[in-house]
Amino acid sequence: MSGFLKPMEISVSGMQAQKEKMEIIAANVANSDTVMTKEGSFYKRQTPVFESIVDDEGKNSGVQVKEIMQEASNGVLKYEPNNPYADQKGFVKYPEINTVREMTDLISAQRAYEANIAVASSVKNMLSKTLDI
Amino acid sequence: MKIDGINAGMGMDISKLDLPMDGLDQASGLDLSPGMSVASGSFNAPDIDMEGLIKDAVKAVDAPQQELTGKINNFLQGKEELHNVMIAAEQARFSINFTVKVRDKIIDAYNTVMKMQV
Amino acid sequence: MEAVDKILSKALDTIWAKHEAIAGNIANSDTQGYVRQDVDFQGQIDDLLKNDGDIQNWTGPEIQQQPGVPIKLENETAELSENTVLYDSVAKITALRMQILNTSLGTGS
Numbered sequence: 001m002s003g004f005l006k007p008m009e010i011s012v013s014g015m016q017a018q019k020e021k022m023e024i025i026a027a028n029v030a031n032s033d034t035v036m037t038k039e040g041s042f043y044k045r046q047t048p049v050f051e052s053i054v055d056d057e058g059k060n061s062g063v064q065v066k067e068i069m070q071e072a073s074n075g076v077l078k079y080e081p082n083n084p085y086a087d088q089k090g091f092v093k094y095p096e097i098n099t100v101r102e103m104t105d106l107i108s109a110q111r112a113y114e115a116n117i118a119v120a121s122s123v124k125n126m127l128s129k130t131l132d133i
Numbered sequence: 134m135k136i137d138g139i140n141a142g143m144g145m146d147i148s149k150l151d152l153p154m155d156g157l158d159q160a161s162g163l164d165l166s167p168g169m170s171v172a173s174g175s176f177n178a179p180d181i182d183m184e185g186l187i188k189d190a191v192k193a194v195d196a197p198q199q200e201l202t203g204k205i206n207n208f209l210q211g212k213e214e215l216h217n218v219m220i221a222a223e224q225a226r227f228s229i230n231f232t233v234k235v236r237d238k239i240i241d242a243y244n245t246v247m248k249m250q251v
Numbered sequence: 252m253e254a255v256d257k258i259l260s261k262a263l264d265t266i267w268a269k270h271e272a273i274a275g276n277i278a279n280s281d282t283q284g285y286v287r288q289d290v291d292f293q294g295q296i297d298d299l300l301k302n303d304g305d306i307q308n309w310t311g312p313e314i315q316q317q318p319g320v321p322i323k324l325e326n327e328t329a330e331l332s333e334n335t336v337l338y339d340s341v342a343k344i345t346a347l348r349m350q351i352l353n354t355s356l357g358t359g360s
Contacts, residue, residue, distance in 0.1 A: 060272075118331060122270070122332070
């Protein structure tokens with residue numbers, strides 16, 4: 001038993017990671033109509049890449065967001081000749097973001113977040129029973 | 134088992150107590166059957182087999198302990214219900230508490246008798 | 252300290268190790284390439300019983316890797332609940348057993 005509170009540590013890392021994922025999803029939804037970003041192109045959908053954390057003894061210690069990936073995309077063309085960002089043919093490129101898909105991802109992140117909370121609760125419960133020994 | 138001394142020491146005639154003797158027999162493992170000599174008033178030198186009593190007491194506690202250990206092992210293998218383990222634990226606890234109390238009473242009585250001036 | 256006490260204490264270690272494994276599975280439910288981990292409680296108990304609680308070179312409960320087994324949150328949360336109850340039960344049994352030992356030694360209150 002490497003750490004008395006290891007499961008707690010692990011679940012907290014899980015909560016943190018899922019929270020970051022939810023923030024990224026929120027950014028995707030908020031930017032679903034952003035045709036021009038600082039980088040000079042339309043907003044590209046972002047997804048978190050998770051990786052597991054391992055401690056010095058090689059035992060699993062939870063999870064973290066390794067990086068935030070931008071999805072390659074050609075955008076969705078819409079004909080808007082009056083848009084300042086329109087190209088010569090009058091087309092504007094919009095982000096390829098499907099709100100329904102983002103919602104589904106959000107729900108799944110929420111479920112995972114709650115499952116991590118369940119782990120933390122169970123550890124608290126077990127700790128109090130241990131003190132009775 | 135002659136318990137004149139015990140009666141004298143405890144200040145009472147235990148055969149007159151309204152105790153559920155069968156239950157006590159079982160739980161304590163001691164033979165408390167009424168076939169014992171209870172002539173109060175006549176005082177003989179205490180004829181108590183202390184070693185025997187204590188051995189009996191130890192044996193009495195051992196059986197429920199073994200029972201409990203068996204149930205614990207079975208529970209860990211998924212072959213026994215938790216409530217049965219809890220009950221066995223309480224029985225073991227009861228029997229040891231009871232035996233300790235009986236033992237203490239007997240020892241007290243013995244000591245009291247031994248201190249008596251003849 | 253009898254065999255049963257050694258077994259109870261190692262059983263608690265094993266259940267705790269399983270809890271760590273489940274926690275790791277849940278935290279990594281979205282991690283690509285993560286291999287599901289588990290602890291075979293029954294197997295560990297069988298081993299312990301065979302050896303009266305004394306296993307040579309015991310370095311702790313064995314954690315199994317299960318490549319190819321997908322992590323499903325519903326399953327993991329079910330395992331979590333079950334494992335919590337198991338821990339609570341064994342902890343309680345250990346507590347009662349300690350009380351009994353204390354009483355018999357006259358070291359209890």
